[in-house]
Amino acid sequence: MGDCCGSGACSTGGVAPNKTKSGFFQKYGEYGLAITAFLLLAVGIVLKEVVAPNWFTAPLQLLFFGLAYLPVGGPVLWKAITQIGKGNIFNEFFLMGIATIGAFLLGEYAEGVAVMLFYSVGELFQGAAVNKAKKSIESLLKIQAEEVAVVEADGTIKIVHPSTVAIGSIIQVKPGEKVAIDGILISEKATFNTAALTGEPAPDRKYEGEKVLAGMVNLENLSAIKVTSRFEDSKLSKILEMVREAASRKAKTQRFITRFAKIYTPIVFLLATAITLLPYFFMETYVFGEWLYRALVFLVVSCPCALMISIPLGYFGGIGAASRNGILFKGSNYLDQMRKVDTVVMDKTGTLTKGVFEVQHIKTVEFDREFILNLVTSLESSSNHPVARAVTAYCAGLGYKAVRVEQAEEISGMGMKGQVEGFNILAGNTKLLKKYGIPYDTEIDDFAETTVVIAINEKYCGFITIADEIKEDAKLAVDELRQLGVKNLVMLSGDKEKVVQALARELGLDLAIGGLLPEGKIKEAEKLKKRSAMLAFIGDGINDAPVITLADIGVAMGGLGSDAAIETADVVIQNDQPSKTATAIRISKATNRIVWQNIGLAFGVKFLVLSLGAFGMANMWEAVFADVGVTLLAILNAVRIQKMDFPAKKISETKVLDKTVAHSPKRKTNTEKEFA
Template sequence: MTKKEKKALWRILAGLVLFAAALLLPLTGVARLIAFLVPYFVVGGGVLKEAAGNLLRGQMLDENFLMSLATVGAFAVGEYPEGVAVMVFYQVGELFEHYAVGKSRASIASLMDIRPDYANIRRGEELVQVDPETIKVGDIIVVKPGEKIPLDGTIISGSSMADTAALTGESVPRELAEGDNAVSGCINLTGLLEIQVAKEFGESTVAKILDLVENASSKKAASENFITKFARYYTPVVVACAALLAFVPPIFVGNWSEWIHRALIFLVISCPCALVISVPLSFFGGIGGASRRGILVKGSNYLEALSKAEFVVFDKTGTLTKGSFDVVGVYPKEGTQTQLLTLAALCESYSDHPISKSLKKAAGELPKTADIGKIEEIAGHGVQAEINGKVYFCGNEKLMRREQIEFETPSQPGTVVYLAEAGRFLGAVLIADEPKADASVAIEGLRKAGIRKTVMLTGDAKAVGETVGKTLGLDEVHAELLPGDKVDWVEKLLAQTSEQGKLVFVGDGINDAPVLSRADIGIAMGGLGSDAAIEAADIVLMDDKPSGIVTAIAIAQKTLKIVKQNIIFALGVKFLVLILGALGMANMWEAVFADVGVSVIAIINATRALNTKNL
């Protein structure tokens, strides 16, 4: 508990002790009044002060005014114990609310811990701690073990393990080495790192994430807007009804004291605390729970929309697949697989092309005894390389046809690298962008979550796209698309959704900005340090795992279920007890339950949105 909450708790406890003493002491007249006024002012002094201040500002119709009016009225008609009890239980409810909100804020505040306090920079022989905002692009910073990485950049010296949990929700540390990108907000665990800064603090990953989370509450869901408008009209209506209840019936049937008492009970019951507090708290908890899982939601409106998702549309490369080429098959015509792969890697040894890199990675350490002579690149075809005195041709089928070499193509789809020597076909290496480990699990999870259709839109060849779609179990695949074609397909799919249904597009946030914007909800595979992802999408998955979409939808559905439960429960109980109060069938204690009790129950229910462990 915070100091303020502890202070409020002690004030409530002191008020309860004084209240008990007033009940037990055999006092009458003015002495009895004073005995109950003391605990009343101890517990409710702040509420009375707040109500008076709001009255002076012209903001009288809030819960402070309703509580003050009801309790002062209770004292006016001689119901001293009820007046104190209402204020005590109201303050208990307020304390519980502050604690629940604090717990939700703590979840998001844990993400705020990624904000760096300082950066180390060399000044001569010494390391000096400076404000990260003063560091410029190109400066060299030093990060010691246990320190936060303050800015994005490239590691120029050192290696270490980094804790990325605050950004991705992943507990497994990531390995960092010279040449790797370092992302702000991670914690350096083991080694000393020297990093050349690539972005100023305002443009860094950590700054953008903090801005995203801090502004998430500014985008209200439709449910929140409804409650705000409801409370604006509801409060003056119930005050008017209470006034009518207090003064109209006595004109005809007399017994002014009884009807004023009923009106006061009516006011206590009518306070809309349960709705005004619990609905925003539910969304706040949902956003906080999502952040714990490495899912950044830019506003409760997107969380509400996600709960109504019907279609989920995917980009392929970098979203459902790894976005990096890997050797998936080696087909030698002569010799062994190792010999063919080594020859191909030697031919491509001087190239930085992604396909060349994948060949070298698969071949491992190349033989140092190999005599690599002249290597000539043939644009759009491949390379001609001299190795150990022999001339090899390594490239695509165009190169084979140009050299009039008969070749065999693997039956699997993918990028094929052919290898030949002096007119002889030696074999082929198949390279493909493999699906992510949890992609098929994600598609199955979406189906179980009630998603009507899963679709993939890709610019890749039809054979490649259809193979990935079939492997993962997607409902539809549309391939060989330009960015504009993807938007057209999203328009067609939007027309197929129901009136309440929403379309989600999931992309890597780099070249999918038009489609992310057109979809009802854009989800980006943020990865660490992807600026475009953080800016373009409504929701960002920081760990790049497709299964995060299933988790995000589960969190959204759970949050909206809690919101609906609270609205139905709070309104149902309130209207029932309001009728009973107006008919004289509910006393002040039942009124307290209808206000404070319902609020506490709704708040407890709202805090369940924070718990996402089992989703």
């Protein structure tokens, strides 16, 4: 039978499939034992109630009740002995064993068997519920490819395990196959199903040079991919490792119930002993058997299975529901805290905007335009920043080619510096030129676009304006977070103040601060955290990792996000949709409701029947309901979350933002707004 959690080891404690049970008997034997016990119990009851007792039928009754007890009670008694051998005397198996053996000693054979039978049936239901809760997460754990086709130097194909493939190798992926390792597409184009990573089944078209992640499924033509990371370092492997670790991080409610059970169970045993013995000193008509029976009822009712099973099962189901929605909680503690968030702080680029920049305008001064763009594209090619990639992509489209750069250096939050063909080049925001004391055209400060300012040999020589596109669901995210009771919506960005304020007006944020270096984001986040009950920060870049760590709940964009942001985050949104933050809060609230419903149900019914049992107003059958019945009800309530939907409003129902940040209407925003 499955183990109840009272002994401290809950069967929902991990996400790996149960490999200890295999074969026909182990798959169906537990049900067979329960059915056998039920049939033998029925025969015993018939013999007791229908056939007149005599020298032959009385022992026969005991024989049938004993045979009925063994298949369901035997495993429980063995577990009790095993736990006692480990020093855990007061566990639920011990309570059930004492109660049922006591019932036999009092001649209540049918009730003793019934307690064990229904307890075992409850364990079977528990196992089925836990397996169902695991199913969605186990399906995620099975999406890693077990083999990969590597193209050898002579053009032959070799099938190997992905863990043996070196970086730089070329692999082939047939239509319908999973991508085994992260890489760059070297075929002209391909279409992939990314549902395993993002929770969204929509096909994703990739072109030559674009990144392809492990877990994606090739939908069309034979595709070739150049491996860029080791198998164990792929984004999918890291996500699966997070899933495996998630169950070990327990919510406060779970930790409290575990500690509570260790104190509660011995207290209950002592109370049962008191119920049996104390009346002897106060009652003239004391009957030992009567008060022992009451104590046995008390023990059966007191078994903490309903709490110890349903609570972790509720959290486990919540984590599974979140994973189906493309959200990874790294533990039930974070799932529990998410519902309390009252302040959400967001990065701009890659979080609220797509991080896909396009060059809008170029102005050159002093030097020839072609000469400047040749130097700039060479310098920017040394950076992976989205702005730098936009500049290099634009220049490459015009036929400019990058040349060797000497002493290239990326200055965090400012831009790039280096030497190209003997010229000292600076390309970045206006803070970069201010840092080196280079005057520039002050009209740039009024631009409502991201601007790359250029200096050659310490002399200002022009700028490039770039616009980023707002994500389709950014406005939806803001609207839904407000509906869920989030009081303060804030944006912190390293982009220029004008750009940040334009986006804040478009989305209707409470507070927006631009022009922040990484340390500036940390300082502002610390201020906000002091004024918030629970602060969540959403980001995607390496520079966001310190703030993600600082926040009460750190949320990372898992698609475009950097490994540093994903690893430090508590919650990962796998499809980069900011509106999933609202979905995460809804799942957290639903999980919490279910957990407390189960706590209230278990304590309420148990307290009632415990009180009735102590005064002789409840028998073993009521005790069975108070224990097994309440456990089953709690389990059924806990698994509800796995069937619940958490749909966001359709994007068409809210305002779709199809404009770039640069073209946002100029509504007034109070950047110093006081929080509610």
